[in-house]
Amino acid sequence: MRVALGQISSTKDLETNLKQVSSAAERAAQAGAVVIIFPEAAMLAFGGRLHDDAAAGKRRWEEGLARVAAQHEITVVAGGFTPEENTDPQAPRVTNELRVVTPEGQQTVYTKIHLYDAFGFQESEGVAEGSEPVTVEIAGVTFGLTTCYDVRFPKLYAELSRAGAQVMVVAASWAGGEGKLAQWQLLTSARALDSNSFVIAVDQADPRASEFQSPDTDITGPYGVGFSRVVSPFGVTVAELGMEPAVEVVDLDLSLVEKAKESLPILKNAKLGY
Template sequence: MRLAVAQIVTGSGLEANLELIRDYATQARKAGAELVVFPEAAMRAFGNPLADIAEPLDGPWASAVRTIAADLDIVVVAGMFTPGDGGRVRNTLLVTGPGIDTSYDKIHLFDAFGFAESDSVDAGTSPVTFELNGTTIGLATCYDVRFPALFTANARAGAAINIVCASWGAGEGKAEQWDLLVRARAVDSTTFVVACGQGDPATLGLPSAGTAPTGIGHSAVVSPLGFPLVALGREPELAVVDIDPSVIPEIRGKLPVLANARSF
């Protein structure tokens, strides 16, 4: 499977962010990718109002992403915001492309490091997987990467790949934690992990959004044994990589952590 990781830096403008998606998806398709992964908050960057732009999955922004995916004959995964309960939004991953249309709402909310995502975001409740050309793929968003059970649940549901879309917050040791967590989740679940984060806005000379988690880059694709196949820096970039999900049964035969796991 050839897939692409689109490490972009989004802003407040929905149309401008759609153009970024169209541009990077076009580049990915020209490179032969059948799947392109965009980060969390691809619809609008954190640090901007979200409730006023949240829309249903059949709204105009999501419909425009569907059109891009259909026109290019590619599957697109992109972070957006949908209406939640109590005036909050849901932090949603839209997955759309030929024969595929599904979504995942972020389960684990970032109430950590002095930030309370639950004040403005309504949590999802269920893991989600989808199938692309016979390969099952699981979904996760940002803070979810700190919770191994989601990744192993996706693996038990048949996932050979776990996608993590993020807008990772900056701070001391945060880049090192991101690298550690992404690689650990691959080994925990014996899946390929495709981790796509927002690039660092500072690399484009953009001002700080205060404490908002606007991205640090360092997107990666990691093998089921924890080896980095792709490791990006802080700048916006498109990376294309070939992975072979057919190796998963052999790896799980050698490292049967899913089969050996016990509940306590």
């Protein structure tokens, strides 16, 4: 299966972000990919009046993704935001969602379960958590959908694997800081090993390496460090990008999923559900 990683650096301008998505999707489709995966917050970068901006741009974003998928005949997976229903007007929140859009216009949405209340950041102050794991079939292959901080919770990946997922998506806007890149690499590799699945982890490009962001951007915020990567079910790094925006096309040998389950039956050997 040929997949593409769309490592972009999203901004607070939705139209700029859609242009980046469209350009990357076109390149991926021309290279024969059937799906392209973008980061968390591809719709709008974190910060500012996220609820108001999401409310104003939600329809344009969804229609834009559908247009890109149809025009380039490729399934698009990208992170965005939706205003929370019945939100507190004094403290309005959004949901942090990962949206899958097929060329035929079918849409599947995963709402981020684990919110990034760590390293001094409180995502839950402006974001409402999800509650349900989600899988989706793309070109006959089952994908498990996860977002950023989810990668620190292995039981979610075990649940998705038991539900039939052969490929795990981790769409991220990974905060920088001391040791954070090493943690990103370690965690994405570990989730592949302990779920007997491929992991496709797509992060925002490092803002210091992007023409779309100021070099003064605070890298400790959830903006991205780059280094999007693909890891095999045996923990082997199949592909890894650098800091800068890029599109990478990768062929997945899905036979490795069953081979991993046979030779390293982690989930079959698990005790007490752990």
